[in-house]
Amino acid sequence: MADLIDSNPYLLLMLQHFNIDFRVSDHTVLQLCNRYDVSEQLFISIANLYNGSGSREEQPFTRKDLLQVIDFLKNSHNYYRFDKYPQISSYIRQLQENHPEKELKLLEKFFNEYFMEVREHLDYEDEVAFPYFITLLGDGKTGNDGEAYSSKEYSEHHTDIELKLKDLKNLLLKYVKIEGDPDLRRKLFMSLYELEFDLYIHSLIEEAILIPSGVDIEREQNG
């Protein structure tokens, strides 16, 4: 596992989302998975996404795997909520304090509004979507009467929070003039790119693993 991290340090993020400690010693992937009770197949599927070689073929994941996927996604929500976004927010704040131009005030406002939307989206997933999946995976009865919530609805609600992030990046790369401050601006960029990458993987996991599996279980139940 240490070799894998050497070749792609972003896998550290994945370990953290899986609640696996970074001190992986000389464990192989299989040993590590056994130790943390994570399915090896799931671990490899997600690691492949981080390595940019996600296979589109559908893997039959067990219910236990899928519950772990939900834990994984919840952990990544916490990473966005309590680590990455606040970090970006503090960089932008600092930038705004160093450069009193009004444009930067607007940029900060833009980011704050965006952050609020992101939090709403994360809350929605934590409070509505994930509990639905957990119930679906548990006893199978979702307790829906009539107007059923479904994986399909989830996939439709699944808004694109990556879009405004791209806007922010483009504004900083192409348009908003800021003199000097290269260290701070570089740190901001690196954070934005890190966030963008993890968000991208996050939505891949939802789209390639969680939603198709949910749809399958629903079909089983209804058919």
Place this chain on the structure above:
Amino acid sequence: MDKSTLHIAILEYSKIIYEGIQAILYQSDTDCRIYKLETLDGLTGLLESNPVDVLIANSIHFVNREKEVKKIKKSYPSLSVAGIEFGMMHKPSMLTDITFTLYDSPEHIVHLLSKLDKKNHSQPNEKEGEENLTKREVEVLTGLVSGMLNKEIADALNISIHTVVRHRKNIAVKTGIRSQSGLTIYAISKRIISIEDI
């Protein structure tokens, strides 16, 4: 398909002239593929199925059909038009990018065509890095960031809603900014609106 191959359509009734141009091109170093066209309508069909870089045409085909030619040029911006002039004297035409006469040397004709080729290769690169908005797009953007609805913008500019939507799409593609609040910051950075306007 090899990108360096020049796709040339020749629109010319005269077999002598068509084959003459074809021979000049084939005998030069130009890596090209040549299509023969009998009518202007044939060009539209050809463009739909093949990438055509250069149209070499007897200008007589354009008489009274200027509008159609302009429309084709607009739909296929990478298409260059070379006009064949029959006399020693020729009047410059808005429809052609270059012209040559039947009395020009083969070298001169090949040279002119190769210049067009270069122009086509540099064009996409220039465009990629360029987010310059057209006057209309700036007008739509101004309306947009001051909070106007599509319909209000359409009414104010006397264009259809459909056209407003198309402009908005182009603005997003050119600037790389999709959200309205992001576009507001863009417009201020570019001094399209001032901060007091919002």
